[in-house]
Each structure stands twice: as C-alpha cells, then as structure tokens.
Amino acid sequence: MKASMRSALEVSGIYVIVLIMFAVILYPLVWAFSMSLNPGTSLFALKLIPDNWSLEHYRWLFTNPRSDYALWYKNTLIVAFANGIASVCLVTILAYAFSRFRFVGRKNSIYTFLLLQMFPVLMGMVAIYLLLNTVNLLDTFTGLILIYVFGGLPMNVFLVKGYLDTIPRDLDESAKMDGAGYMTIFFRILIPLAKPIVAVVALFTFMAPFFDFLTPRIIIRSPEKFTLALGLYNFINDKFANNFTIFAAGTILIALPIATVFLLLQRYLISGLADGATKG
C-alpha cells in the first residue's frame, strides 16, 4: 500500500517535470509562431494570442516588390544542394582512402584533419576574404560553396572514416578476391553499408547554408545573391523591433520543413552519429 502510494507520487512528479519542460520548450516556439500571425509590425503592441489572426506577413514575403524572400530561398537551395552533393562525394572517397589504404603520410594526414577540425573557419575569415579577392571569387556562389565544402571537410571525413572502420574488412577482401576493383568495392559494398553516416553528412552539409549567416556575410556583397540566413539577419538587424513579425514569418517557413525532415530522420541520424563516434 505504502509502496504503491510512493510509486504513484513519483510518477506524478515525473509528469509535472515533463509538463514544465514542455512549457519551457514550447513557449518561445509558440511565441514566434503567434508573432508571425499578428497583424501590424511593432513588437511593442503584440500579444501572445492576437485579437485577429492574419497571414499578411507571409503574403508580404512573397508578393511585396520590396521582398527578396523567394530569391533568397532559391539562392540558399542552390548553395545547399551544391554543398551537399560535393561534400558527400569528396568526404566519402577521402574517408575510404583513409580507412582502407595504408600509404605514406596517412597517419600524419589523419592527425592534420583531426587538428584542423578543431579550429573554427571563422578564425581565418580575413585571409579567406583576401584569398577569394585575389582569385576573383568574392561575391560568387562558387567561392561560398568552396568555403563550405573544404571548411567542413576535416570534421566530416573524420566522422565517415570512423564509421567505415566499423565495417569488417573481410567484406572488401573477399570482393577483391572475386576481382572487384577499388571503385566497385567503394560503390557496391561500402557506400550501401555506410548509408546512415552518409545521410548524416548529406543532411548536415545541406542544412549548413540555411543556418549560417556569417560566411555569406563576409563573402557575398550583392543583395541579389544573399542567402536566407544573411537576408533575414540584415532584415532584422536594421530595425529590430519594427520588422520582427515579418522576420518571424520568414523563419517559420524555414524552420517548418527543416524540423519536419529532422524529426522524420531522427532515429537514422542518431544511429549514424553515435555509431561513428563511439565505435570509431
């Protein structure tokens, strides 16, 4: 009797904590969502539950001639796809070389990669700016994509190499016996087995341009080449309070698809991440 009382109390205690966490997690998200539906633009007069809902800010983003939102979305998608595809190709083949081949300088290269992934790309931004300026890649998507792909390379190669190391080598040895070349082994055996970690790299590199306002801020100058993060940041940075509702609408339109993909793939992603890092 006493034990069951205690157990019931404990369980309700857990539920109370869960409810508090729900409130803390959802409060800012719901707040941002309701801001985007509030008519008017001033933060001073806004209420959590607006008197009348309105989609005017969403309409503004796509129809107002002063809004470049659709263009930013297109730019970001271009950069994101290019980054995702290029990164996956380079990262997997490099990880394959590091995981399966013994060659002169291999160990030192891995040490270099590990050390480099610790340094934030931000530290070298002045130099990157001057370098891109020298080769006329400033204010181009090519320059931006190059920085994304190679800036993220060390970290991602390390991640995939860790995962490939967990795949038994007997598999490629026996395929080699049967006369398979390096590329066959790579595409037919390792890539299919490494799908979870390839998915992680693909998703992370695809999403990076959506989140990052800093790199484009340094590299991109012309407004018609802005990415979403940079465009929205500039938009809100000028007049923080006055543009906030439109900003909220703009971010909701990014957050919704990304959060959906994320929640759908979460199990897959976590197994990829955890296996690569813990077994690696």
Added chain:
Amino acid sequence: MDIKNAIGEQRHSYSGHNPAWAALLSVVPGLGQLYNRRWIKGVLLLVFGLSLIYTLSVPLFNGIVGLIGLGDDPELDDSRTLLVQGILSVILTVILLGLYALNLNDAYRDAKKRQAGVRTPSVRQAFHDSWEHGFPYFVVIPNFIMMALIVIFPLLFMISLAFTNYNLYNSPPAHLLDWVGFANFKALFTEAVWSKSLLSVLAWTVVWTLVATTLQITLAFFLAVMINDSRVRFKKLIRTVFILPWAVPSFMTVLVFAAMFNDNFGAINRDIFSHFGVMIPWLSDPLWARIAIIGIQVWLGFPYVFTLITGVLQSISKDWYEAADVDGGSRWKKFRYITMPHVLYATAPLLIMQYSQNFNNFNLIYLFNKGGPPVSGQNSGATDILISWVYSLTFNENNYKMAAAISIIMGIVVAAFAFYQFRRTRSFREEDMY
C-alpha cells in the same frame, strides 16, 4: 636472402648498377630515372620538372622576398597582397620540396630493384601499378592542396598578422605593413585596457564553456533517465517534443530569444516578470545577460545529449539491473554503478565535443547581444567569449593585429585541448592494429 639472390642471378642482375648514383643524378628530376633505363618516366619527369623550375622559380623567389620585406613603396606595393603571395609561395615551396624528395626516393628505389634484377615493368604495367598503389594518393593529394588553401593558409595568414602592425590606422593600400615581432603580445599582456579585457574574456569563456555544457549534459541525463522509467507513458510524444529545440534552426531561435529577452518590450519581462512588479535588465546588465545566455544554451543544447543518452540507455541489458535487484542494490547504487559508467563510456567523445563546440559558440553569443553589454575600461563586452571578441575586433574595429594575437592564444588553447582528446580517442589507439 639467399633465395632472393639466387632468383636475382637467374634474372640477370645488374650488380654494377648503383642506387646512390641514381639518387644523385635525380638532383635534376628525371636523370636518375633515365639512368635506371625507365625512359618514358624519365623524360616525363625531366620535362615536367624543368618546366616547373622555369615557370615557378622567379615568382616563388619574389613571393618569399615580398614576405620578408612586405613592400617598399606604398604607391606600388600592397602589403596584404604581398603577404598572401608570400604565404602561398611558402606553401607551394614546401609541396614542391615534398615532390622533389619523392622523385629522389623513386630513383633510388627503382635502382635498388634493378640492382636486384627485378625486370623493368612495361609502360602499360607501370600505369596499372600506379593506379593500384597510387589510388589513395590520387584521392588525398588534390583534396589536401585545396585544404591547404582554404583551411591551412588562412590559419598561417592569421598567425603572420599577429606579428605585424595592421590596424585601422595603419592599413594597406595607403600604408605599408611592417613586422613588429612580439610587440602585439606584449601590449596584450601589459597595457591595462588589453590585459583587463583579455583576463575577463578568458575567465568568462572558461566559465561559460564549463557551466553551460555541464548544465546541458546534466539536465539531459536527468531527463533521459527519468523518461526511460518503465512507468512513464507517452514516451514517444515526450521525446518528440524534447527534440524540438534541436530540430529548429538555432540561428532563428536565438534571434527570437533576443527579442523575448529585450529589456523594454520583451515577452519574458512583460508576460512573466511584470506580474511580480520587476523588470529584469536582461540585455544591459552583465550578470543577467550571462545568466540568460547560459539558459538559452541549455535550452538549445540539451536535446542532442538527451537523444544520445536515451539511445544508450535502451541498449543497456536488463540483466545488470536484475542482478543488482537480487543483491538488494538501491536505486542510487544502480544509477551510480550501472547506468553512469555505461552512458559515459559510450558517449564520452561526443560529450567532450560539446565542450569544444561551446568554446567556439560564436552564433549564440553574437546573435543574442553581440557580446554586450559593454563594460567600461574594457574593449570587450560582458558576454564576449574569445571567438566573438576576435570577430568584433576584426570586423567592427578593424584591429587585425590584436585580433590575430588573440586568435593565436585561442589556437593554443584549442590545440592543447585537441591533443588531450587525441590521446583519449579510441580510434587512435586502434590505429596500430592494421
């Protein structure tokens, strides 16, 4: 050894062939290979090597001279360009020297083989061999060159800037830069404004990294163990909501938080604290700003750790707990001696990475309050961590030399941490297994 010699004898050995000679002749790339009677390889190397020397030696030499002097005439020379070209020349020279060493080594090894009587492979065979053995090099070398440009070069550039006098008042193209030795570091540690700022930023960076990360891990651990309790229902719903802060792009949530914490119109003051008759200066008071930032990071960061730990908890075998029940272990003892070791063993590398991520968590600090509020007598804000301070020195104040000097200090911290992590990461202990 005897068998090898015997085979060599049969295959007609060239005992007069001297590997040392081959290597020595290779001082001019290709000649050693010709001496080894590998005609095509030799000619290719000779042409390639001579044309490289012909086209590159003057620019490389000029680049290095420019790096040493950083220009003589402000009308003609831009020190930044000279610096860029100089560093690129040094990198290229190192790469070329590496290739040159490979060339010497190749001639020596071929000559050894020839001396031992191994037959010279046909061209077709040679191509096949170089694909077989060279595959990793074909993959790694081009990528490494790009990495050298985009990751290593900027770091070298940053390091060099720390030893120049490059700031807003002395900046190219109007002025020339000069090497100033350790003057910037001296200023950093001796001038009151700098040393005070450096000390307070360093202290806050350490506190921030330790407190925010530890809090987010502790909260995640606590919640994960709690939700994993068999009596709790709706697990799936709870876990989905708990992951939300991770799923929504942090760039946006931080800006939303910046609005919510606004001193005047922010929702947190208006909706919650106004009922108690207090308005908390979240953005203008150093202490409150720091508390707010740590709180936001815990909100942003706990879901990732929560999901990781949940995954590990589900993989711990029930037998352990049953055995503990038989022995009459208390709940705390089960947690301490079964759950904790399992979770920490499986997730330690990822948890350590959380610390290093927060050390470099520029986005949150900058987007929330740009490192502010300002502090008198310092040129860093109250919530500035090293990386955000470097950023504002570079891009707002154009004080490149000091930003670079601070970056180097940061780099030393990062490298020390990296070294510590290398030694702990299992993948390095297993490296030697192959």
